[in-house]
Amino acid sequence: MDLIPSFSVDHTKIVPGIFTNRVDTLGDYNVTTYDVRVTKPNIEPNVDVAAMHSLEHLIATYLRNDPDWKDEVIYWGPMGCLTGFYLILKGNREPSEIYDLLLRAFQSVEDAEDVPGASAVNCGSYLMHNLEIAKWYARKFAAYLAENADNPDIFNYPRSERLVTEDGRQFFDS
Numbered sequence: 001m002d003l004i005p006s007f008s009v010d011h012t013k014i015v016p017g018i019f020t021n022r023v024d025t026l027g028d029y030n031v032t033t034y035d036v037r038v039t040k041p042n043i044e045p046n047v048d049v050a051a052m053h054s055l056e057h058l059i060a061t062y063l064r065n066d067p068d069w070k071d072e073v074i075y076w077g078p079m080g081c082l083t084g085f086y087l088i089l090k091g092n093r094e095p096s097e098i099y100d101l102l103l104r105a106f107q108s109v110e111d112a113e114d115v116p117g118a119s120a121v122n123c124g125s126y127l128m129h130n131l132e133i134a135k136w137y138a139r140k141f142a143a144y145l146a147e148n149a150d151n152p153d154i155f156n157y158p159r160s161e162r163l164v165t166e167d168g169r170q171f172f173d174s
């Protein structure tokens with residue numbers, strides 16, 4: 001059975017938000033990959049790489065310690081384009097069902113006094129962090145999510161046909 005999604009995303013129409021990237025079935029379980037898109041691709045500047053790195057540490061630590069959600073989290077990490085993050089959770093929830101979790105996670109960055117794991121023992125590039133600029137992005141995204149709580153566009157990806165490369169392979173970016 002071909003489970004590869006037949007659509008991809010029209011990046012010219014994306015607004016920041018929380019979107020289902022794909023749902024995979026692993027044995028008896030569903031696993032959902034979400035795109036947590038922090039900036040508008042190719043219109044706004046991508047997230048500063050050091051701030052992105054700090055947000056990776058801060059939000060991963062938050063999600064994996066949240067008493068209600070920690071057992072659901074499989075993965076949190078940055079997109080290579082630095083416009084957002086991938087979040088992989090057990091199950092198959094609508095993006096609106098994880099809105100409160102992500103709002104809390106990004107709001108929590110404001111209170112951080114340091115970046116967890118920013119040391120040579122715990123991180124592969126421990127000097128490449130910027131907590132203050134991470135707070136700026138987190139504050140901006142949390143305010144945006146709060147303002148757009150009732151805007152369906154922050155949960156629905158603009159879809160397009162999946163790109164097929166010249167040698168006939170289906171294109172994926174994650």
Ligand SMILES: [Zn+2]
Binds near residue numbers: 053
């Ligand atoms: Zn690191």
